Structure formats: C-alpha cells, structure tokens
Amino acid sequence: MILTGSSQQRKALPLYDASGTVTSGGTAQLIVPMALTRSSLMFVNNSDTAMYLEIGAARAAATLSSGTVSSVAVTNAGFGYSKPPLVTFKGGGNTGWNQSNPTFLSATLPDYPSPDHPAKAHCVMTGSAGAQTVASIVVDDPGSGYATQPYVELANDPNDPIGCAVPSASAGIYIAPNGGSYCCNGVACTTDAIAVYCATTGKAFTFKWTL
Incomplete structure (x- = not known):
C-alpha cells in the first residue's frame, strides 16, 4: 500500500x-x-x-612521557595512499582534573576528554602515488596535560578516498569460509574504505551496499 503524500514509500533504494x-x-x-x-x-x-x-585508515599508537606525547608508532601502515592521512589525538584525559583516576577504562578512547593542549603530528609516506604506505609519524607538538595515552586517529585526506588499513591473517575482521558474513546498517554503517585479504587467488566474495 502506498499512502498519499508519502514520497519515501515510492522512493527506490539502489543496491550497488x-x-x-x-x-x-x-x-x-x-x-x-x-x-x-x-x-x-x-x-x-x-x-x-x-x-x-x-575498515578505515592506517593505524598508530602514542607513547607518553611526563604528560606529553613523546613518539607515535605505526601499527598498521595501510596501503594505496596518494596523500598522507591526517593525524588527530583524541582522549587521553587531563592531569588537571583526572589525577584521581588516570587509568579510567576509556581514557584512551576517542570520546574521552582531551587536555587543553593536545598534541599534533603528521605522517611521512613511502612509495609512489596511489601505492603509498605510512612509513612513520612525526610529532610536531607533544602537547601537555595527558593523564594516559591518547587515541591516535588517522583519517584519509578528503582528496584521497582510496587508502585503507592492511588486512591480513593476523589483523582484521575474520570472515569464515562457506558463507561467513559481515553486515551493518543505519548509523552503525561505516563510510570508510574497506579492503579484503585471502591467502588464495580466485576465491569469490559478495559485497553489496546501499547509499
């Protein structure tokens, strides 16, 4: 049944x-x-x-020294980049008000408060355009006031949607043989780049999505 005036019920939802x-x-x-x-x-x-x-960009982890970011280690160098991913430090608490509980469970997660002076950094790439990986991350400003390690967010440059984290048999979301699946929808549906790894050439997969 189509209700009069309900354009949404008449709207097709293309499947890609x-x-x-x-x-x-x-x-x-x-x-x-x-x-x-x-x-x-x-x-x-x-x-x-x-x-x-x-799913998503390359990954990294920060090391702290006296409430500042002393270094950032690349934990997944990614692949397929033409431009360096953008680096943002999120969470990490604030020594000004978090002294009583500096190891709070979510202190290293991106939705935890950041200090007033967050760190800044940039990626150094290696390889040719379209096939670059993150070689290292340089700390430009160590910040101050961190109670624990901040979450290091690497995000694709808006002009480079192709770069993605590298999947492997030791890293990534495991998809079982013979019909194993991964699904998401609604607000939980990712818009990040997605890559697959399989040890054997020629193995088939189905991937479909809606906008």
Missing part, C-alpha cells in the same frame, strides 16, 4: 554491487573506497578459504 574474486592471494585488495554515505552493507565469503576485512 562490488562482488568479485581475490585477484592476488596473500595481498591486500581494496573493495570500495571511502564514501560520503552508506546506509547498509553486506560482505559474504563464498569460498572455502578464510577471508579478513579491514
């Missing part, structure tokens, strides 16, 4: 398809780049071999 096969076993393969919007997505492993997904 990036299904395919693993083109080179043992290496990361981009499925979709970063998008402006996605309302749902579904990945299904149609093969007899395990697959692994990575």
Whole structure:
C-alpha cells in the first residue's frame, strides 16, 4: 500500500554491487573506497578459504612521557595512499582534573576528554602515488596535560578516498569460509574504505551496499 503524500514509500533504494574474486592471494585488495554515505552493507565469503576485512585508515599508537606525547608508532601502515592521512589525538584525559583516576577504562578512547593542549603530528609516506604506505609519524607538538595515552586517529585526506588499513591473517575482521558474513546498517554503517585479504587467488566474495 502506498499512502498519499508519502514520497519515501515510492522512493527506490539502489543496491550497488562490488562482488568479485581475490585477484592476488596473500595481498591486500581494496573493495570500495571511502564514501560520503552508506546506509547498509553486506560482505559474504563464498569460498572455502578464510577471508579478513579491514575498515578505515592506517593505524598508530602514542607513547607518553611526563604528560606529553613523546613518539607515535605505526601499527598498521595501510596501503594505496596518494596523500598522507591526517593525524588527530583524541582522549587521553587531563592531569588537571583526572589525577584521581588516570587509568579510567576509556581514557584512551576517542570520546574521552582531551587536555587543553593536545598534541599534533603528521605522517611521512613511502612509495609512489596511489601505492603509498605510512612509513612513520612525526610529532610536531607533544602537547601537555595527558593523564594516559591518547587515541591516535588517522583519517584519509578528503582528496584521497582510496587508502585503507592492511588486512591480513593476523589483523582484521575474520570472515569464515562457506558463507561467513559481515553486515551493518543505519548509523552503525561505516563510510570508510574497506579492503579484503585471502591467502588464495580466485576465491569469490559478495559485497553489496546501499547509499
């Protein structure tokens, strides 16, 4: 039944398809780049071999010294970049009011308060454009007032939607063989780049999404 005046009920919701096969076993393969919007997505492993997904940008972790960021280590160098990811430090607490509980469970998470003087840093890349990885991260300003390690957020440059974290058999979301799947929708649906890893060439997967 279509209600008069209800345009939403008459609106088609296109389904996009990036299904395919693993083109080179043992290496990361981009499925979709970063998008402006996605309302749902579904990945299904149609093969007899395990697959692994990575979602989002390269990753890093900070080290503190006397309430400042002394260094940042790259924990996932990513692949496929043309421009350096942007670095933001989030959370980490504030020694001015958090002295009584500096190891609070979520202090290293991005939604925890940051100090008044957050650190700043930038990525150093290696490789040719379109195939760059994050070689290192240079601390430009160590900040001050951290109670615990902040969360290091690496985000794709708006003009480079292709770069993605590297999936592998030891890193990523495990997708079981013979129909294992990963799905999300609504506000929980990611708009980040998504990559897949499988040890064997030619293994098939289904990937579909809506805007």
